[in-house]
Amino acid sequence: MSQNQENGHEGPIQSPQQLIVAVAAAFIVPVAIIALLVNYVAAGNKGAAGSNALTAQATSERIMPVGTVEIKLASANAGPRSGEEVYKAQCASCHGAGALGAPKFADAGAWGGRVGKGYDTLLGHALKGFNAMPAQGGGDFSDYEVGRALVYMVNGSGGKMAEPAAPAGAAASAP
Numbered sequence: 423m424s425q426n427q428e429n430g431h432e433g434p435i436q437s438p439q440q441l442i443v444a445v446a447a448a449f450i451v452p453v454a455i456i457a458l459l460v461n462y463v464a465a466g467n468k469g470a471a472g473s474n475a476l477t478a479q480a481t482s483e484r485i486m487p488v489g490t491v492e493i494k495l496a497s498a499n500a501g502p503r504s505g506e507e508v509y510k511a512q513c514a515s516c517h518g519a520g521a522l523g524a525p526k527f528a529d530a531g532a533w534g535g536r537v538g539k540g541y542d543t544l545l546g547h548a549l550k551g552f553n554a555m556p557a558q559g560g561g562d563f564s565d566y567e568v569g570r571a572l573v574y575m576v577n578g579s580g581g582k583m584a585e586p587a588a589p590a591g592a593a594a595s596a597p
Contacts, residue, residue: 502567502588505574512561513571522554530580537581541572545586548572564589 435441474480509517509527516524525532536544548568551557558568569586576583 502564502570505567505570505572505585508561508563508567508571509574512559512563513575516555516559517575524555525575525579527575528578528580533576533579533581537576537583541569541583541586544572544576545569 435444503511514527516522517527520526520529520532525536545565545568547555548571549558549565561568563571566586566589573583573585
């Protein structure tokens with residue numbers, strides 16, 4: 423008699439044949455479950471005869487890019503941008519909110535002392551940068567366009583600054 427039988431403990435496997443079946447089942451059952459799960463996950467809508475999955479439109483929709491890039495080049499005939507366009511494109515991010523001490527658009531008190539320095543000084547600051555403001559406010563505009571934006575901001579704040587003269591060969595657009 424074995425020691426396990428004396429203590430009253432007995433395992434479920436009584437013979438070598440039962441051991442072989444248990445070991446085989448321990449390998450076969452998990453492999454079968456994994457194979458069935460893979461088949462279930464992969465059993466989505468598949469293109470087959472009679473479906474629209476293989477049409478030219480369906481194929482083009484499947485291989486369509488996620489996004490597109492559109493590059494707009496300025497036309498030579500477009501002319502310089504107005505002061506308002508330049509302001510909205512670049513200047514409004516700081517001058518609209520007064521970020522980093524920038525004088526707010528339409529704030530006559532903030533612009534009053536600056537206007538007294540004159541157009542040339544203000545234009546120099548706008549073109550080369552001043553305090554926290556980078557050159558051209560970080561944009562890429564012609565000097566004439568930056569001047570127009572400066573005049574737009576000053577005049578929008580109650581100032582009476584004249585529109586800068588267009589450079590030779592530039593088509594002036596309406597402000």
